[in-house]
Amino acid sequence: MSMQKQDQTQSWSGLGVGTDRKSFLDKVSAQIPEYEAERAVEAVFCALSERLSGGLVQQFREQLSPDVRELMVACHRHRGEEPAHLDRDDFYLMVANHLNAEPENVRRVLHGVFAALHTQLLEAESRKIEGQLPRWLQGTWAAARLQIDRPA
Template identity: 30%
Template sequence: MGIMVNTTTAAARSIDDVSEQIFRQVEQSGALPPHLGAPEAVGAALCTLSRRLSGGEARDLAAALPSTIQAIVQPCATHRDEDPEVFGRREFLETLAEHLHIDTDQASAVSHAVFAAVEREIPMKEITGIESQLPADLKDLWGRHRYVGSSHAERPADTSLAEPPPRAGVQTPAPDQHSGDVGADSTAAGSSGGVRGVRRAG
């Protein structure tokens, strides 16, 4: 299972703000070995992931990415068969490790850093669309970051049962608070509680 990632083209062009932010988050994660740059890590992790997806879903992923990263990943999503390659977490990490010249533990750390940064910047429907095509062990590697530090305001309906029940007193407005603000506070409190629940589960 080969990976073809052209990071030279991306490095030669100006980097868009969102791609730069993703690269910076990956660099600041502490997951990258000294010899490995963020563009190469991001490209390799996403290209390896795209091979596990159907051709259509892989193209959807590439289209959802900011322009600089899209230029790195799009060839992986287009020059391929429509059927996904079949592999699980172990083979994913081994393939990524071989390509980046790192061990599988480092490949796991790199994957988490890349996926966490990317999931903050792409639409929720794309996150869940990718997850729906992955086996259980790769779902954990990909989808575990979706709410932690994310800017996504809404959760997919199928996760509603996993949210903890609201705690007493959390949604009670202050005496001088206008009634129109109660809904916003309730939503924020529910969202905050959901994030804490996911962190405990992860």
């Protein structure tokens, strides 16, 4: 009698529908294989926490599984500072600098991380978060949710 090894993915049973950290990072890697998934997630979360209100960041975090939630902390560079009202260019530049990436590749990074995030969130929460994002970020958020308009 042979035993088969089965890979198990923990399921998140909280408000969101997400999975464990490894599965989440695997989804990011599948979207943007040219970037280290954890660094890309950190760069996007760092910029989001700089741009969004503390209440929205907390609401966002609460939708994630506990081990994915650990990834969503403000960068060590920005802890203790009030969120800045970054415009689009500053936001994109912050993500690009964090990853040492070209600014023109940032939308693809955002789309990849957002697509993975949407697997962690309930549809209603995703729409609520979208409504509170800056207009220039809402399109990328919505496109990632609907799995359309993936930047090349």
